[in-house]
Amino acid sequence: MSYYHHFVIPFTAGLLFLVIVVAAKWIIWIKGLNNQQKRQVKGNIFTKKSLLATWEVLAESLFHRKVFKKNFLLGYMHMSLALGWFLLIAMGNLETRIFTHGQLNPPYVPIFFEFFEHDLSTLRYKEIFTFVMDFLLLFVLSGVALAYFKRATSKPLGMKQATKHAFVDKLALTSLWLIFPLRLAAESVTAGLYGTGGFFTRWLGEAIAPLPAIDMLYYPLWWAYSLSLGLFFISVPFTRYMHIPTETLLIFLRKYGIKETEKHTSYTQVELNACSRCGICIDSCQLSSELGISSSQSTYFLKSLRDKKATDYLTETCMLCGRCDYSCPVGIENSTIRLNQRRESPATGTSFGYVPAIEASKGKIAFFAGCMGQLTPSVTRATLALFDAADVEYTHIDKDATICCGRPLQVNGEENAARELAQKNKQLIEGTGAEALVTTCPICARIFAESYELSIPVYHHTQFLYQLAASGQLKLAPSNNLITYHDPCELGRGLGVYDEPRELLKFAGNLVEVKSSKTNSLCCGGSLAITSINQQQRNQMARKTLQSIGANDVDFVATACPLCKKTFTAASDENAILDISEILVKAFANTKQSSKPEQKQTAKETSTVN
Amino acid sequence: MIDFGFTPFAAGVTDLDKANLSLAKQITEHEPSFNLCISCGSCSATCTAGQFTKFSFRVMCHQIRKGNTTLAIEEASKCMLCGKCTLICPRNVNTRNIIRLVRKAQTTTP
Numbered sequence: 001m002s003y004y005h006h007f008v009i010p011f012t013a014g015l016l017f018l019v020i021v022v023a024a025k026w027i028i029w030i031k032g033l034n035n036q037q038k039r040q041v042k043g044n045i046f047t048k049k050s051l052l053a054t055w056e057v058l059a060e061s062l063f064h065r066k067v068f069k070k071n072f073l074l075g076y077m078h079m080s081l082a083l084g085w086f087l088l089i090a091m092g093n094l095e096t097r098i099f100t101h102g103q104l105n106p107p108y109v110p111i112f113f114e115f116f117e118h119d120l121s122t123l124r125y126k127e128i129f130t131f132v133m134d135f136l137l138l139f140v141l142s143g144v145a146l147a148y149f150k151r152a153t154s155k156p157l158g159m160k161q162a163t164k165h166a167f168v169d170k171l172a173l174t175s176l177w178l179i180f181p182l183r184l185a186a187e188s189v190t191a192g193l194y195g196t197g198g199f200f201t202r203w204l205g206e207a208i209a210p211l212p213a214i215d216m217l218y219y220p221l222w223w224a225y226s227l228s229l230g231l232f233f234i235s236v237p238f239t240r241y242m243h244i245p246t247e248t249l250l251i252f253l254r255k256y257g258i259k260e261t262e263k264h265t266s267y268t269q270v271e272l273n274a275c276s277r278c279g280i281c282i283d284s285c286q287l288s289s290e291l292g293i294s295s296s297q298s299t300y301f302l303k304s305l306r307d308k309k310a311t312d313y314l315t316e317t318c319m320l321c322g323r324c325d326y327s328c329p330v331g332i333e334n335s336t337i338r339l340n341q342r343r344e345s346p347a348t349g350t351s352f353g354y355v356p357a358i359e360a361s362k363g364k365i366a367f368f369a370g371c372m373g374q375l376t377p378s379v380t381r382a383t384l385a386l387f388d389a390a391d392v393e394y395t396h397i398d399k400d401a402t403i404c405c406g407r408p409l410q411v412n413g414e415e416n417a418a419r420e421l422a423q424k425n426k427q428l429i430e431g432t433g434a435e436a437l438v439t440t441c442p443i444c445a446r447i448f449a450e451s452y453e454l455s456i457p458v459y460h461h462t463q464f465l466y467q468l469a470a471s472g473q474l475k476l477a478p479s480n481n482l483i484t485y486h487d488p489c490e491l492g493r494g495l496g497v498y499d500e501p502r503e504l505l506k507f508a509g510n511l512v513e514v515k516s517s518k519t520n521s522l523c524c525g526g527s528l529a530i531t532s533i534n535q536q537q538r539n540q541m542a543r544k545t546l547q548s549i550g551a552n553d554v555d556f557v558a559t560a561c562p563l564c565k566k567t568f569t570a571a572s573d574e575n576a577i578l579d580i581s582e583i584l585v586k587a588f589a590n591t592k593q594s595s596k597p598e599q600k601q602t603a604k605e606t607s608t609v610n
Numbered sequence: 611m612i613d614f615g616f617t618p619f620a621a622g623v624t625d626l627d628k629a630n631l632s633l634a635k636q637i638t639e640h641e642p643s644f645n646l647c648i649s650c651g652s653c654s655a656t657c658t659a660g661q662f663t664k665f666s667f668r669v670m671c672h673q674i675r676k677g678n679t680t681l682a683i684e685e686a687s688k689c690m691l692c693g694k695c696t697l698i699c700p701r702n703v704n705t706r707n708i709i710r711l712v713r714k715a716q717t718t719t720p
């Protein structure tokens with residue numbers, strides 16, 4: 001028995017084209033991986049990691065778990081389309097397989113089975129199959145209906161702003177939206193004429209059967225259904241729908257341990273193509289929510305890079321705060337890709353020949369306050385006072401003069417210039433013979449940890465002080481003050497330090513945890529990675545961030561970054577904004593005064609002291 | 611000419627009608643806060659690079675305004691972009707962006 005009709009050609013040709021292009025791209029990408037990445041693939045492909053990746057593909061690509069976490073309706077919309085369509089294909093294949101007694105059919109047979117076979121009386125489990133196929137079609141159509149609705153208004157689906165799409169994307173979207181209504185129409189007309197179909201298509205078919213000339217629609221509808229499928233398949237490699245096949249590859253490569261490096265690699269191509277341009281990154285970006293800059297977010301930047309048309313505006317209009325990295329349902333390393341793009345075309349012409357070699361006295365712990373430390377001497381004083389209190393043998397290596405750590409140059413793409421400064425600082429650090437490096441600045445801590453390749457561990461002062469406090473070496477007595485904590489971008493999302501600052505603050509007072517914290521915390525607005533926004537815009541962001549951490553309801557706002565402290569202080573004169581070390585100094589003072597009656601300091605008084 | 615008892619050095623005189631002010635125009639266009647500068651010198655006082663060498667953001671701005679593009683570019687090359695001057699500036703001049711614009715001008719101007 002052979003099934004064929006000319007109308008299957010658009011579908012079959014489209015599918016063939018898609019399979020060939022996707023296979024070719026996968027091969028090119030995998031071949032293009034660097035040797036280290038290839039070793040990671042080879043070393044992990046036959047391990048448990050492949051199973052875990054398969055599980056993640058199911059959870060993310062079919063069930064869209066992360067999108068569900070963002071918004072239920074948005075998750076349902078994506079799940080009904082992806083899982084529904086997948087099951088429709090799978091069940092269709094099963095149905096035709098059983099009907100043709102295990103015969104291997106061309107791919108178009110299950111898709112157009114209702115057209116080819118009007119008499120299913122010999123099909124086993126016929127009732128179940130016809131019911132399930134109709135049910136799945138309705139399931140998918142409910143997602144399509146939500147998608148129509150989302151175009152009109154995306155707010156109920158949890159998105160304030162949706163991506164503005166290119167023309168080809170809109171064309172592909174239209175063909176995708178037509179596929180399932182056309183399938184319903186074709187199957188219903190067939191059901192009306194030949195008595196096929198399940199509970200829904202049969203009902204609809206019988207309802208429309210009495211209409212005049214309904215049989216004239218029979219062939220045109222099956223043609224239209226096949227054409228919409230073919231058009232969609234052909235459009236996939238040129239549009240955002242390339243994310244469907246690419247995300248699968250991305251999940252596997254990521255599970256094998258592959259990450260972005262300091263340069264674009266072929267893995268970057270996989271990430272660029274895995275972006276679905278859903279636009280969730282737009283809402284998470286403070287440039288958009290606070291300043292109304294809604295044209296440079298990752299969704300647009302990644303597309304421009306994929307099209308090899310990345311402009312300076314797109315590359316540079318980003319704070320590299322990392323919020324979009326954590327909101328992205330595909331888990332694309334947006335910030336790293338953007339930073340690497342900055343590295344591709346740095347502003348040239350730095351000359352640091354004038355920077356002398358600095359030496360510092362020897363000590364067990366090397367303490368570096370950094371440039372921002374020079375602007376916030378109270379933080380340095382407080383930290384060193386705590387070191388003294390805990391009998392730490394330290395050497396303050398940039399007491400007289402600070403060479404910038406290089407991170408500000410690095411985040412602006414000037415990698416070589418940053419390395420030049422790093423070299424000078426590295427000599428300084430290694431010259432002290434210290435066992436560990438401690439810095440009060442998360443910006444410095446990040447580049448020390450990620451790029452300096454030091455032989456000694458690097459600690460942010462909150463990590464180091466926590467060790468001292470937890471071991472009892474630093475004695476602290478908490479007060480009744482309410483404290484809220486602001487996660488600095490470079491310390492939290494950058495270095496993954498969330499717990500130590502919080503644990504430390506519990507030694508000093510009552511920590512109030514807020515909703516927008518940890519990976520979801522807002523940037524203070526002081527980011528060094530963007531130069532095009534002005535001070536007023538930064539202040540605007542800072543005020544919003546203070547609001548988000550409940551600054552008005554507490555005695556102290558604690559931060560762990562001197563730049564955050566400066567930015568907040570510039571934007572607001574109503575709050576007492578202190579570094580954790582400054583709060584701890586009070587807690588240390590409490591241990592001395594514990595015998596005396598407690599003096600309650602108000603937030604106002606404290607802010608003037610500092 | 612009136613005799614004031616002193617005369618300016620010829621080398622220090624800029625004829626603004628003849629000076630090439632394209633860089634100043636370009637910067638003003640992209641970073642209007644350039645014109646807010648009152649030359650107070652806070653930026654120079656706090657400068658990280660200024661600890662080690664003769665470098666002054668304020669002086670660089672003068673050179674830009676006088677059309678001494680080469681000198682301005684040379685000055686800008688010393689900046690470490692640490693951002694202290696931006697935080698300290700009483701006029702909210704976006705200093706780092708000006709430095710970036712001067713550095714970019716080096717690659718675009720002949």
